[in-house]
Amino acid sequence: MSGKPEKLITDDGLRLDGRRMDEIRPMKIEIGVLSRADGSCYLEWGRNKILVGVYGPREAHPRRMQRPDSAVIRYRYNMAAFSVEDRARPGHSRRSIEISKVSRDAFEPVIMSELYPKAAIDIFVEVLQADAGTRTAAINASAVALADAGIPMRGLVTSCAFGKVDGQVVLDLSKDEDNYGEADFPVAMTQDGEITLVQMDGHLTQDEIKRGLELVKKGCSQIFALQQAVLRTKFEFPEAEEADELEEGEAVEAAEAEISEVAAKYAGATEVEEAAEAGEVISEAEEEAEEEAEEEAEEEAEEEAEEEAEEEAEEEAEEEAEEEAEEEAEEEAEEEAEEEAEDELEDEDEELEAEEEAEEEELEDEDKELEAEEEAEEEAEEEELEDELEDEEELEAEEEAEEEEDEIPAEEPEEDSEKEAEEEEKSEGPWKVVKDPLDPEAGNGGENDE
Amino acid sequence: MSDVIPTLKRDYIYNLMVKGKRLDGRGFEDFRDIKLETNVIAKAEGSAKVTLGKTQVLVGVKLQTGTPFSDSRDEGVIITNLELNPIASPSFEPGPPREEAIEMARVVDRGIRESGAIDIKKLCITEGESVWIAFIDIHVLNDEGNIIDASCLAGIGALMTTMVPNEMAGIGEDAPLEMKEMPVGVTIAKIGEKLMVDPGRYEEAVCETKLTVVSSSDGSVNGMQKIGSASLTEDELLEAIELARKKAEEIREEFLVGLERKD
Numbered sequence: 001m002s003g004k005p006e007k008l009i010t011d012d013g014l015r016l017d018g019r020r021m022d023e024i025r026p027m028k029i030e031i032g033v034l035s036r037a038d039g040s041c042y043l044e045w046g047r048n049k050i051l052v053g054v055y056g057p058r059e060a061h062p063r064r065m066q067r068p069d070s071a072v073i074r075y076r077y078n079m080a081a082f083s084v085e086d087r088a089r090p091g092h093s094r095r096s097i098e099i100s101k102v103s104r105d106a107f108e109p110v111i112m113s114e115l116y117p118k119a120a121i122d123i124f125v126e127v128l129q130a131d132a133g134t135r136t137a138a139i140n141a142s143a144v145a146l147a148d149a150g151i152p153m154r155g156l157v158t159s160c161a162f163g164k165v166d167g168q169v170v171l172d173l174s175k176d177e178d179n180y181g182e183a184d185f186p187v188a189m190t191q192d193g194e195i196t197l198v199q200m201d202g203h204l205t206q207d208e209i210k211r212g213l214e215l216v217k218k219g220c221s222q223i224f225a226l227q228q229a230v231l232r233t234k235f236e237f238p239e240a241e242e243a244d245e246l247e248e249g250e251a252v253e254a255a256e257a258e259i260s261e262v263a264a265k266y267a268g269a270t271e272v273e274e275a276a277e278a279g280e281v282i283s284e285a286e287e288e289a290e291e292e293a294e295e296e297a298e299e300e301a302e303e304e305a306e307e308e309a310e311e312e313a314e315e316e317a318e319e320e321a322e323e324e325a326e327e328e329a330e331e332e333a334e335e336e337a338e339e340e341a342e343d344e345l346e347d348e349d350e351e352l353e354a355e356e357e358a359e360e361e362e363l364e365d366e367d368k369e370l371e372a373e374e375e376a377e378e379e380a381e382e383e384e385l386e387d388e389l390e391d392e393e394e395l396e397a398e399e400e401a402e403e404e405e406d407e408i409p410a411e412e413p414e415e416d417s418e419k420e421a422e423e424e425e426k427s428e429g430p431w432k433v434v435k436d437p438l439d440p441e442a443g444n445g446g447e448n449d450e
Numbered sequence: 451m452s453d454v455i456p457t458l459k460r461d462y463i464y465n466l467m468v469k470g471k472r473l474d475g476r477g478f479e480d481f482r483d484i485k486l487e488t489n490v491i492a493k494a495e496g497s498a499k500v501t502l503g504k505t506q507v508l509v510g511v512k513l514q515t516g517t518p519f520s521d522s523r524d525e526g527v528i529i530t531n532l533e534l535n536p537i538a539s540p541s542f543e544p545g546p547p548r549e550e551a552i553e554m555a556r557v558v559d560r561g562i563r564e565s566g567a568i569d570i571k572k573l574c575i576t577e578g579e580s581v582w583i584a585f586i587d588i589h590v591l592n593d594e595g596n597i598i599d600a601s602c603l604a605g606i607g608a609l610m611t612t613m614v615p616n617e618m619a620g621i622g623e624d625a626p627l628e629m630k631e632m633p634v635g636v637t638i639a640k641i642g643e644k645l646m647v648d649p650g651r652y653e654e655a656v657c658e659t660k661l662t663v664v665s666s667s668d669g670s671v672n673g674m675q676k677i678g679s680a681s682l683t684e685d686e687l688l689e690a691i692e693l694a695r696k697k698a699e700e701i702r703e704e705f706l707v708g709l710e711r712k713d
Contacts, residue, residue, distance in 0.1 A: 094552045101549045105659075108679035185674075194681035198661060200674035201560040206691060209671065213684055 004180045008165040015165075017046075017174055024160060024172040024219045025133075027259050029141070029230045029252075031148050037124075039149025043141035046174065047131035049083075052141040053124045054149040060120035071116035075104035077138060079127045099135045106139055106159070106188040106197035112152040121151060132178040136161050139188050139197070144227050148234065156227050157196055159188035160219035162212035169208050171215040185209070187216045191224050226255040455655045463656045467641045473653065474503075478646040479693065486603060486705045488611040496612025496627065496711075500604040503650060504594040506538075509604040510587050511612045513627075515619050518574065518581040526573020526581040530559035532588040532601060539593040554598045555588065557675045558605055558635065561664030562586070565633035565672040567606060572628050575621060582614065584627075595651035598662050598677075602635030603701065611711040632706045633672055634698035635664040638690040640682060645690050647697050661687070663694035667702060671695070 009015055019025070025046030034040035037053035044050075060066040077100045081090045103125075111121065123146065125138040139159035146153060163173040165181035178184055183202025189195045204212070229251040455463075463473055472478065482503030491497035496511035518525060532555035534542045547555070562568065573582040586608070588601045612627040639649035639657035649657055659678030665671050671691060676682065682690070 094556065097549050097552050098556050101553055102675070102677075105676065105679050109681045190681065193684060195676070195684060195687055196681045198674055198676035198682070198687060200671065201564045203564065203670050203672060205670055206688070206695070209691060210688065213687070217684075 005176055008177055008180060009168060009170075015170065015174070016176060019172075019174075021168060021170045022215050022218060024222060024259060025174070026256070027140075027223065027226060028256060029144055029226055031144055031230050031234050037145075037149070039145045039147065039151070041141040041145035041148060043137055043144070045133065045137040045140070046172075047129060048127070048134055048137045049129035050134065050137045050141045051126045051128055052138065052145040053126075054122065054142070054145045054151065055124070056121035056149070057116040057119035057151070058122075060118060065120070066118040069114065069117055071111075071113040071119040071121050073104055073107060073111055073113055073121050073123070075100050075107065075123045075125070075142070077103060077125045077127070077135065079130060079134075083127050083130045099138075102197055102199060103135060103139055103142070103188075106157055107142065107146070109194065109196050110154045110157055110190060111146065112154065115152055121146075132173050132175040133161055133186075135159070136186050136188070140223055140227065144230060147231050155190040155192065156224060157188050157190060158220040158224045158227065159186065159197060160216050160223060161186040162215045162219075164202065164204060164208060164212075169211045169215065171219045183208075185212055185216075187213070187220075189217075189220055191221075193217070222255075222259050226252070226259060229255040455652060459652070460656055463652050464641065467644060467646075467653075467656075470644075472646065473650065478644060479697065481648040481697065481701070482650070484603070484701065484705065486607050486709075488607050488709065489711065494608075495615055496608040496610075498604045498607035498611065500600040500607065502594075502596060502600040502603075502648070504592060505596060505600050506590075506592040507597060507600040507604045508589045508591055509601065509608040510589070511608045512585045512587070513582050513612070513615055514585070515575065515580050516583040518578065522570075523578040524574045524581075525570040526568075527583040528559065528563055528568060528570065528586065529583065530555050530562070530586040530588070530605070532558065532590070534590050534593070534597075537592075538590045542590075542593070553675070553677065554601060557598060557662055557664070557673060557677075558588065558601050559586075560673040561602055561633045561635055562605060562609070565631045565664065565666040567629055567631040567633055567666075568609060569628055569630050575619070584609075584612075593651065595654045596637055596648050599635050599637050599648060602633070602664060603705065606632055606634070606706065607709065610706065610709050613711065626711055631666045632702050633664050633666045634701050634706070635662055635673075636694035636697045636701070637662045637677075638694055640680065640686060640690075645686065645693060647693065661690045661694075663691055663698070665695045665698045667699075669695055669699075 005016060009021075014020060017025070027046075028044040030042040032040055033042045033051070034053050037055055039054040041052045042050070043052070057071050060072050065072050077096050078092075079088045079096060081088050104123075107123070113121065123142050125142060127134045127138065136159035139157055143153075143156045143158065147156065160172055162169060162171050162185050163177060163181050164170070164183040165173070165177045167182070170177065170181075173181060173184060181202070183200065183204045185200040185202070185204065186197065187195060188197035232251055466473060470478075474482070476482070482505075483501075485501040486498060487500075488496075488498045490499045490508070491510050494510035495513045497509060499506065499508045516527065518527065531547075532551050533547065534551045536542045536544050568584065573584065575581055586605050588605060590597050590601070609627060610629050610632070613624045614627050615624055616622045617624050636647060637649065637660050638645050638647055639653055639660045641653065641657045646653070649660065654660070657678065658680030659676060659682060661682065662673075662675050662677060663671060664673035674691070
């Protein structure tokens, strides 16, 4: 990571990535991207890449987890080892356990689990690339994937964070803002404004919290519109009259466009270059866009104000065109990136197995996990600490203490190996999830795991 | 975490509370009796025991030297761990910490860390080489509800009475750990449409959801977490924060201001 930037908000009142205080990063959502899962969603938000697969309602295993009066909801947030700058240790960390729990709590109020006694609804989240705000991105994707799976819900859940940087309340923190800002406040809510997730750390006054919640409501309503539009592409059959207007993806693009007003500004230099390369596409798209401009205007009018639409039509045509071009360029780049990622995944799997074996032997490692903090680095530190701890234990002649210490490790390996076994069982699903879907070539890694 | 409560009892508690009463006769904004004892474990560098009604939590702070992280070479390290010991409740089992325990530990940790209670730069011994690592170990001894507030209070009480064992590390005389802030966690439970502080064991089992708010003496909020499966409205959230800050101030005044280590 580069060091702390001098200012997180520039003199012209914009943030480092060109956004205003109340703007969220560009978001892209795809639905139904996995063939094996009952519902799935791929979501990009800024540089976050999140894949969610939903399985169920299906019989809950192990049986003791079954609830006689409702389905059990399980949410597994998992970070790919390569998703962050310093390799993340595969498997559950204390951070991911906490995020899984609060995210599950965020969905409990909306999922109609009472309809499926003894069943399980599994939500598997794979963070493929992390860049601040993964838990909120994962919740947005999970809501779409749940709907894709046809799970009855009272509403969608939409999530967005606000925070404080350079003393200002801002919406949807970027990585630098998250690292060097003064507060981070993730929220999830339904479209009725029921708040289903609240977390916060940092330093905020009551007034700042109030202002932040206003921002979050704005961000969430934009995201909600995109989620809805994406679901419509899959589930809504256009009426005969509207068929022209509701060409596939148009609504999605409109919603995306609203979110990424600043996409061009925000997009890094590389993306601009890519867009330039895709110049032909732009001109094509421009022609198309001109033709479509009126239609576009009409659609906009429905969502916003009629007068504005006509004025904006021209501008928008251009924006649309650029965006389409960018998107295509992005997609190409993505495909490449994905292929690379899959290759990595295979390697990761092998490593993972080797590591797991090693772990079983090293009982001390388990203790370490208990105390481990988010940062992978910390784990390394812990190792040293453990060593020191041991040394001290040897020095201390206190029998009581030693007995205790001896007992704990003796007990835990059993527990842990049991738990590990369980978790391995569980993790079969998500690993498949990552591989199966994206493309057929990716399948090998999954077999290693099995 | 909570025991199974028969439906009848659940209905009774719920109806009572909807009528504006609580099981033990408290008002909605009343904590149970709090007792904070410090220096209860001589072997620990700092320790505190909090009794909240019948809930008992014991916190020990141990300081050890270690190497700093590469991205914060001049800062000490804080590690918070919480154990739901099987001694504390028939529903706790031995083994690695469950998600509830991890969640609570991390909320307590964030409160201490984000409020700046400990000046972690002062925990640096030699930049990049040697720093103090503060282990805050929370032992839950008896669970009658609201473990998290008891843990927050015991944690900060233990830290405020911690001696840095400089002599042991060969770097001078032992000295009290410098504290800059006194964060206090207050948990609000939502039952029906009502908000109440310090939920007891049965109230925890019945409530829709809880919100833990950690705030410090300037009135700012340093950590927050919704714990539980129901939702809150925005008004409820803001009301809960306001209430939590008020109660936190009362607790800080009564138990923490002027707290010093007495050997």
